[in-house]
Amino acid sequence: MSTALHLDLNDRALLRDQLLIGGEWVDGAAGARDDVTDPATGGLVGQVAAGTRADARRAIELADAAQRDWGRTPAKTRSRILRAWHDLIVEHVDDLAILLTAEQGKPLAESRGEILYGATFIEWYAEEAKRAYGEVIPSPADGRRLLTLRKPIGVVAAITPWNFPMAMIARKAAPALAAGCTIVIKPAPTTPLSALALGELAQRAGVPAGVLSIVCGPAEEVGGELAESPLVRKITFTGSTPVGKLLMTQAAQTVKRVSLELGGNAPFIVFDDADLDVAVRGAIDSKFRNAGQTCVCANRILVQDGIHDAFVERFAAATAALQVGNGFDDGVEQGPLIDDRALAKVRDHIEDAVTHGASVVVGGDAHELGGTFFQPTVLTGATPAMRIAVDETFGPVAPVFRFTTEEEAVELANATESGLAAYFCTQDLGRAWRVGEALEFGVVGVNTGLISYEGAPFGGVKQSGLGREGSRHGLDDFLEISYLCIDGLGV
Ligand code: SIN
DSSP, rough: OSSSSSOOOSSSOOOOOOEEEEEEEETTOOOOEEEETTTTTTTEEEEEEEHHHHHHHHHHHHHHHHHHHHHHHHHHHHHHHHHHHHHHHHHHHHHHHHHHHHHHHHOOHHHHHHHHHHHHHHHHHHHHHHOOOOEEESSSSSSSSEEEEEEEOEEEEOOOOOOTTTTHHHHHHHHHHHHTEEEEEEEOOOOOHHHHHHHHHHHHOOOOTTTEEEOOOOIIIIIIIHHHTEEEEEEEEEOHHHHHHHEEEEEEEEHHTEEEEOOOOOOEEOOTTTHHHHHHHHHHHHHHHHGGGGTEEEEEEEEEEEHHHHHHHHHHHHHHHHOOOOSSSSSSBBBBOOOOHHHHHHHHHHHHHTTOOOOOEOOOOOOTTTTOOOOOEEEEETTTTTTHHHSSOOEEEEEEEEEEHHHHHHHHHSSEEEEEEEEEOSSSSHHHHHHHOOOOEEEESSSSSSSOOOOOOOEETTTTSSSSSSSHHHHHEEEEEEEEEOOOOOO
């Protein structure tokens, strides 16, 4: 690999630059390569093989060929392989974190956190592999027995995003492999290195050839083949709502199972009775993790009249204190945005909000570091008429809306086509139940801004998606129920 940025890895073999197809590292059929750049400097990190439709087709065919054996491999063996993969990831966390920060930009500590978080899904599903139970159904007749088997759905295609280049792969690949499915992964073109390193470790863990392939490359080519191939039985995607809708349409032609984890527009509600420290901490965690580039980031901060000014003062001070810089530098809490397009969207949302009457309390402009660094920003006076209220900013901008009653807060919070995550802060137990039940979101955090955990179901309602990742429910998305009716038993 022509590496412009020196990456100080203990294990250089984790730096892969080819596609992993059928257990072999290969160049793409067209011989093309894509640059991987460091969002903090714009410098070249390396170049990676760009796959084509033909490469994706070959990976799918080899996954299909491997499917029968992998599906029949005893659950306990699959479990051991997953466990070995988990252990190798944890062992190499420092190297994996360096690769992740180099291509994605998030602070090294956050990258480490993501690797360990992703690894927990592999650990979880190593265990769940052994629990894909069927059932015996009470018989309606003598000599007849009814039961269900839960079988792997077949070849899975996973299309994963750049904001969590490691964890979103682990969250899809682990339940797929645990269920006995083979998988072809297309990582985001901006962040292929984390994916390829995971592939290297999967091979070392003993994942058989063809069971897990990784095909980097353009969406129209690689993604198109994955979505259209009749051999692929399920597609699982994390990314934008428009792309999710397109994949759903493509998948309809071959009636694939579809799991989608799409955009959010999370409200973060602070009621008058909230603990101010908890509310400020929660809002900072939820808003500024990964520079605001997560689907579960607070997009709208709704604050009740009585606590509004005190909250804004404390929240603005905490926001202003955030350290912005290169993710490799000590103490940095917010890295760059992923690219110029992301920066332009942030600017556009602020400009639109200010034009419609919002005030900038902190930040509001590009950071002095230049490039795609942006100042952590707090706006007040936000209203539902602003673009920032309806569209996910995916950047470090916290617009504060003011409300008076609980009913108004719930109505404002639910006034979106998205339904992924929502948060609220209250010390009133009755309100915690009422509001928790009234919010139309797949994931709700009460008195916290951090809700992700491998044992809990993650996923959205409305246009935020279909299916759940993590928890025991996450395995169901990769299994088919097969009903077996046995007659003539003479009992
Ligand atoms: C996401 O933003 O898509 C995932 C965030 C998480 O798992 O915490």
